[in-house]
Amino acid sequence: xxxxxxxxxxxxxxxxxxxxxxxxxxxxxxxxxxxxxxxxxxxxxxxxxxxxxxxxxxxxxxxxxxxxxxxxxxxxxxxxxxxxxxxxxxxxxxxxxxxxxxxxxxxxxxxxxxxxxxxxxxxxxxxxxxxxxxxxxxxxxxxxxxxxxxxxxxxxxxxxxxxxxxxxxxxxxxxxxxxxxxxxxxxxxxxxxxxxxxxxxxxxxxxxxxxxxxxxxxxxxxxxxxxxxxxxxxxxxxxxxxxxxxx
Numbered sequence: 001x002x003x004x005x006x007x008x009x010x011x012x013x014x015x016x017x018x019x020x021x022x023x024x025x026x027x028x029x030x031x032x033x034x035x036x037x038x039x040x041x042x043x044x045x046x047x048x049x050x051x052x053x054x055x056x057x058x059x060x061x062x063x064x065x066x067x068x069x070x071x072x073x074x075x076x077x078x079x080x081x082x083x084x085x086x087x088x089x090x091x092x093x094x095x096x097x098x099x100x101x102x103x104x105x106x107x108x109x110x111x112x113x114x115x116x117x118x119x120x121x122x123x124x125x126x127x128x129x130x131x132x133x134x135x136x137x138x139x140x141x142x143x144x145x146x147x148x149x150x151x152x153x154x155x156x157x158x159x160x161x162x163x164x165x166x167x168x169x170x171x172x173x174x175x176x177x178x179x180x181x182x183x184x185x186x187x188x189x190x191x192x193x194x195x196x197x198x199x200x201x202x203x204x205x206x207x208x209x210x211x212x213x214x215x216x217x218x219x220x221x222x223x224x225x226x227x228x229x230x231x232x233x234x235x236x237x238x239x240x241x242x243x244x245x246x247x
Contacts, residue, residue: 017219019217020217020218020219023217024173024176024216024217025176027164027165027173027211027215027216027217028164028165028173028175028176031164031165031173031209032076032164034208035076035164035206035208035209036076038076038206038208043076043206045231046078046206046207046230046231047078047079048082049231050078050079050204050205050206050229050230050231051079051080051082051083053229053231053233053234054083054160054202054204054229055082055083055086057234057245058245058246059158059200059244059245059246060158062157063101063157063158064101064102064154064157065101065102065103065104065152065154065155065156065157065158066087066101066102066103066104066156066157066158066159066160066199067103067104067105067106067117067149067156067158067159067160067199068080068083068084068087068103068104068105068159068160069105069106069160069161069162070084070105070106070126070133070134070135071162072132072133072134074132075133075162075175077162077204078162078204078205078206080160080204083160084103084123085123087100087101087103088103088120088121088122088123102119103119103120103121104117104118104119104120104147104149104152104156105117105118105120105126105135105136106135106179106183107135107136107138108129108135108179111177113177113178113179113181113182114179114182115179115180115182115183116148116149116150116183117148117149117150117183118136118138118146118147118148118149119136119146119147119148119149119152120136120146125137125140125146149187150186150187150190155191155194155196155197155199156187156199157199157200158199158200158202159184159187159199159200159201159202160202160203160204161180161201161202161203161204161225162180162203162204163180163203163205163209163225164209165209165210165211165215165216166203166205166209166210166211166216166225166228167210167211167212167213167214167215167216168210168213168228168235168237169213169224169237170224170225170226170237170238171216171218171222171224172203172216172222172223172224172225173216178221180223181221181222181223182221184201184223185221185223187199188223198240200226200227200240200241200244200245201223201224201225201226201227202225202226202227202228202229202241203225203227203228203229204228204229205228205229205230206230206231207230207231207232210228210230210235224237224238225237226238226240226241227241227245
């Protein structure tokens with residue numbers, strides 16, 4: 001990498017960033033086209049394979065509190081419906097809730113990369129927003145405010161993340177809104193302040209979304225993921241993933 005990238009010259013930095021943003025725009029367009037032309041039967045097969053791998057993984061089974069996205073078929077995201085159903089399953093007949101995981105899901109608050117994660121206990125807690133994406137209402141059916149993960153008293157173990165493209169060094173290409181990068185950074189800072197163990201950031205990816213290294217450009221604001229789950233298995237990336245995902 002040339003020294004010019006570390007230059008304090010604001011014009012040079014701005015030019016570098018604009019170049020990265022342009023590369024990202026081109027790659028997003030390419031990946032969207034590829035996803036759009038993906039064979040529906042292959043998509044269904046990969047959706048099932050990815051969710052099965054997660055559900056059977058020790059690191060998922062042992063997680064107690066997690067944040068997960070609610071998949072949107074129009075956005076061609078890896079399906080999470082089976083995962084969510086499993087997490088939200090009704091407790092045993094004897095009322096044992098000890099094994100039940102606590103789930104937080106995203107709600108977009110505005111167009112300025114502001115997203116929150118609210119606790120839900122049922123799929124019925126979700127409502128469609130203006131873009132027809134399911135989100136939690138800020139208050140429950142009884143009018144009580146839902147718990148915001150940023151105000152929770154206990155740490156999240158795991159984040160299950162969407163994205164458009166990924167590579168094996170942990171780079172993630174989002175949709176350009178900056179919602180997840182902003183939120184994940186804030187949560188990392190919160191965990192650090194409270195001396196909590198950092199959560200694992202695990203992205204779910206179709207085979208065709210995994211790029212060769214060097215294709216996805218990154219800025220300092222882009223948050224890397226710890227691991228990927230593709231139909232062929234788990235790809236651990238960070239030291240934390242190698243340690244905690246039992247590789």
